[in-house]
Amino acid sequence: MCRPTSPKPVRTGRTGRPRSAEADSAILDATRAALVELGWSKLTMGDVATRAGVAKTTLYRRWTNKSELVVDAVAVLFDELELPDLGSLEADVRGVVLQFAALLERPEARTALMAVVAESTRDEALRGRIRTAIVERQKLLVLEGRARAQARGELPYEADEETAARNADLIFDVIAGAVVHRLLVSAEPVDETWAAGFTRLLLSGLASLQN
Amino acid sequence: MCRPTSPKPVRTGRTGRPRSAEADSAILDATRAALVELGWSKLTMGDVATRAGVAKTTLYRRWTNKSELVVDAVAVLFDELELPDLGSLEADVRGVVLQFAALLERPEARTALMAVVAESTRDEALRGRIRTAIVERQKLLVLEGRARAQARGELPYEADEETAARNADLIFDVIAGAVVHRLLVSAEPVDETWAAGFTRLLLSGLASLQN
Amino acid sequence: MCRPTSPKPVRTGRTGRPRSAEADSAILDATRAALVELGWSKLTMGDVATRAGVAKTTLYRRWTNKSELVVDAVAVLFDELELPDLGSLEADVRGVVLQFAALLERPEARTALMAVVAESTRDEALRGRIRTAIVERQKLLVLEGRARAQARGELPYEADEETAARNADLIFDVIAGAVVHRLLVSAEPVDETWAAGFTRLLLSGLASLQN
Amino acid sequence: MCRPTSPKPVRTGRTGRPRSAEADSAILDATRAALVELGWSKLTMGDVATRAGVAKTTLYRRWTNKSELVVDAVAVLFDELELPDLGSLEADVRGVVLQFAALLERPEARTALMAVVAESTRDEALRGRIRTAIVERQKLLVLEGRARAQARGELPYEADEETAARNADLIFDVIAGAVVHRLLVSAEPVDETWAAGFTRLLLSGLASLQN
DNA sequence: GTTTAATCGAGACGGTACGTCTCGTCTTCCT
DNA sequence: AGGAAGACGAGACGTACCGTCTCGATTAAAC
Missing domain, CATH: 1.10.357.10 (Tetracycline Repressor, domain 2)
Known part of the structure; x- marks a missing residue:
């Protein structure tokens, strides 16, 4: 079973730099890791970003909040x-x-x-x-x-x-x-x-x- | 069914002003009310204290954190x-x-x-x-x-x-x-x-x- | 040079337990000690009381606030x-x-x-x-x-x-x-x-x- | 006589959003105003922040404590x-x-x-x-x-x-x-x-x- | 090969809540 | 009545995250 994790309504604009696919998986991996270590309530967006080697902005560009990110990470x-x-x-x-x-x-x-x-x-x-x-x-x-x-x-x-x-x-x-x-x-x-x-x-x- | 809600390891010391029993029930009532209105994640200790007409310190004197307070309030x-x-x-x-x-x-x-x-x-x-x-x-x-x-x-x-x-x-x-x-x-x-x-x-x- | 340190209008009432003279000097000593260790801003009434082996109430019965206490202690x-x-x-x-x-x-x-x-x-x-x-x-x-x-x-x-x-x-x-x-x-x-x-x-x- | 007020060890890092220069002067002005009205001991960081139309965090990002802030404001x-x-x-x-x-x-x-x-x-x-x-x-x-x-x-x-x-x-x-x-x-x-x-x-x- | 535009990292921003601390008062029991 | 113990309402503290914003620097498709 497999399925694309396409979180936010991606602007289909042609031009501009495309979103990094690596970032997506790095973020989800980091989320799962952080979840194991810290649990839900101690998990922070900033920490996930740091673990994933990514800017906080990049997270928010893809997921609107913690819950949605975690659902995707865990699904x-x-x-x-x-x-x-x-x-x-x-x-x-x-x-x-x-x-x-x-x-x-x-x-x-x-x-x-x-x-x-x-x-x-x-x-x-x-x-x-x-x-x-x-x-x-x-x-x-x-x-x-x-x-x-x-x-x-x-x-x-x-x-x-x-x-x-x-x-x-x-x-x-x-x-x-x-x-x-x-x-x-x-x-x-x-x-x-x-x-x-x-x-x-x-x-x-x-x-x-x-x- | 009824049972005493004795939240924190109460120092049974004889001396000193005893804890207010009214405060306890006012806090638990306030917690339930806040929970209905705001839900778990929006519920804040400060808000509960205000609703209960009680200082924040009084909450923390009895419960170490939100979770324990809510368990007691909901139990x-x-x-x-x-x-x-x-x-x-x-x-x-x-x-x-x-x-x-x-x-x-x-x-x-x-x-x-x-x-x-x-x-x-x-x-x-x-x-x-x-x-x-x-x-x-x-x-x-x-x-x-x-x-x-x-x-x-x-x-x-x-x-x-x-x-x-x-x-x-x-x-x-x-x-x-x-x-x-x-x-x-x-x-x-x-x-x-x-x-x-x-x-x-x-x-x-x-x-x-x-x- | 010597002078009595009689801070507050002493109630000359006959009855009741008389104020402890020891307490007074213990408090002033404690104040000076705390002052050396902590400095003015970190010095707290509660701490002085504890050091002096005295209840906070006793301090406030004699001096209205930190400043007056310290003036007397240092004078x-x-x-x-x-x-x-x-x-x-x-x-x-x-x-x-x-x-x-x-x-x-x-x-x-x-x-x-x-x-x-x-x-x-x-x-x-x-x-x-x-x-x-x-x-x-x-x-x-x-x-x-x-x-x-x-x-x-x-x-x-x-x-x-x-x-x-x-x-x-x-x-x-x-x-x-x-x-x-x-x-x-x-x-x-x-x-x-x-x-x-x-x-x-x-x-x-x-x-x-x-x- | 004039001189730059450069409060905290400013990371001269290239990247990131630069600190607001307006904020700096608004804070110092607010500090002086608060000082006149309230005096040193009643002056609070939160109040200064509010007067300056700035978040408390912004103050702490630049000055570690009240004293340093006031020195700069008064200098x-x-x-x-x-x-x-x-x-x-x-x-x-x-x-x-x-x-x-x-x-x-x-x-x-x-x-x-x-x-x-x-x-x-x-x-x-x-x-x-x-x-x-x-x-x-x-x-x-x-x-x-x-x-x-x-x-x-x-x-x-x-x-x-x-x-x-x-x-x-x-x-x-x-x-x-x-x-x-x-x-x-x-x-x-x-x-x-x-x-x-x-x-x-x-x-x-x-x-x-x-x- | 430019231009163009959305992405990226970094980090400051205004907020809000946290949990702690101290204040000065109040209440209880004990001496 | 005085004193110790300690709970109380109040409110500032300094920190941590939030989600947004401004930067300069990439990066690729469109021209």
Whole structure:
């Protein structure tokens, strides 16, 4: 999975010096590094600029504020999430749970995700950015997993399209929510045991959605 | 539910003028009010002090920083959560889900919870504070609900105490996580329909935990 | 030379616990010590209280502010100035110049004198306090020296009383002013050589005042 | 007399936005104004910044503290001192005495001079700043006056250069010291009568320095 | 090969909030 | 009643970042 990180409405003016592509990646790298070291609240634009060997102006030319910069810097981490076919729905779910947990163990990911979500409670635009950059991307995994399970005959095909969508959303929130909450709010580890227990609960539950 | 808010390691020294109890509550009220109006990032200590009719020093004498102040200010909101006996496990779960969702619709609660969780990813002490002030409190509801269901005969009594605890934790993270994620990350409403679907999924899943 | 340091209108009321006399001297000692270590601007009432093993309240009960406290604390230093009879007017003058210079070499004296004078440029009451506590005391030395010189026949007796007073004032300002200015503004040392030169200049000048 | 006020070790770096020259003079003007109104101790950096229409940071970028700012702001007042040729040494001395006294009647000058001298008793750097910004400037007047008197034949030319310098210093401290002490310590006016008396004393004394 | 125009770095700018400090007062308990 | 202890309202301190701005110096496409 890959996608262009084109933050600000680039003036398509022909003439003039073009923006440095190196700068962009240097900035995003610096942002992630700073995030790990300092956390969200201690991270400053000036520091990121210095680390990236870039002027503050260059940052502001591309991102309007800290939140947007961090979303872009971190979004790429969520692209790593994949759904390798492990042979059964149960294995697939357990796999994605552990994979997501591993991602959230990384300080830059956990810090950034929560910080950005927190910021978004007051910022509609940021909420949208999170949705497209992170949420929808993850939701695809749910759809993919379901399709695979249906092909395997583990799950029935749903007749009503709307119901199908609603169920996918529900499952997504249950999986992602449980993992995030366990790790970041309850502050307990997500290990094999927990993943197994959770998967058992979820799969049994899934049956009930079909009637 | 009520509990003393004793923020800083209070020197129990006998002598000297005692801290004003009025100030404490005025500050917490002011913090909640400011949080609603301004959100986490615009909330300033100086503003809180002004609103509370109190000097800035008085704030810092009690709380070392914004995060701790906000945790204490918001924790009381979570005390409102209750588990009225609605006659069945299913009704109880649906009730608590909607109640929790209603709480998170309130701007001060949603903003504060996420902001504080975000901050806590870098702050061990804050994490502890959140746990005792918010998490443990909510977890009691799960235990209460289970006990009630067991009394009704809807759920079996668990033989192994450790398993029982693990299951309670799991259920707690699934419920709280799903609601929070739906509301704050997916940014979709938690209505009767969703609550019903979620409850159905959860209850079916619960059966699997007994074997 | 000695004098009671009774700063504030002492309540002569019979009843109640009498004021600690020890406290007074402990405070003045602490003030001088703090002055040497910290200088005027870094000296704080709280610190003085702590050093003196006394509550801040006790300070404020006796002195209304920093300036008055310091004047009282330092005034005693100027009591040390004496005019031993060295046998001639010239020796007397040189002696008092060196003595005054030695006093102003002491950090607490130089710092306090200037600080208090500076403060007094805006404070009429403080100006009065300085005058009675320091200036008048020093001026007596000039009168004493003149009387002695007149007795020796080195100086004529002045007919007009007013002129006599005016001349004493002039000489006082010339001596004290020159020493203070040399030490604190020009920041050059007052040694035997300078004292000799200055004395020569002054004594020659004195002749002119008689016509 | 005029001179550039170059406060802080200015990085002569080529790049970056250059410092505003307007800001510098606006700040110094504001400082003098605030000094007149409020006096040294009530003068705050924030207030000066506001009056100057400048951010507090801009002040701190140029001056490390209040004292240095005030020295620079006030030094310019001492540039006003001049030595118009009044035809005789006696008239010249009396003129400069009255002129200096007039300067010290101005609240900003008297307050600032003393405050800064007081502060300098603990601050070597400030002492140096005062010396170059104020003292040396005034001392030139003494040299100029002597040269003029020598040209008129009122004073002999001094053979030994070192003695000449020492005498100039002595005279400077006597004049400046006497005026300052009379005005600020004794708190008596410097009028025509006093100036005449002082000048008479000084000129008679000067004769003695030649032998 | 100029011109042109947007980029770059550096760093000063007006702001705002921070968390600390000291002030002088007030309140409580203890002697 | 006096004193110590220490909390209180007030407000300045000096620092750190914010996001904007002015600089002179690149840099490439358009002429």
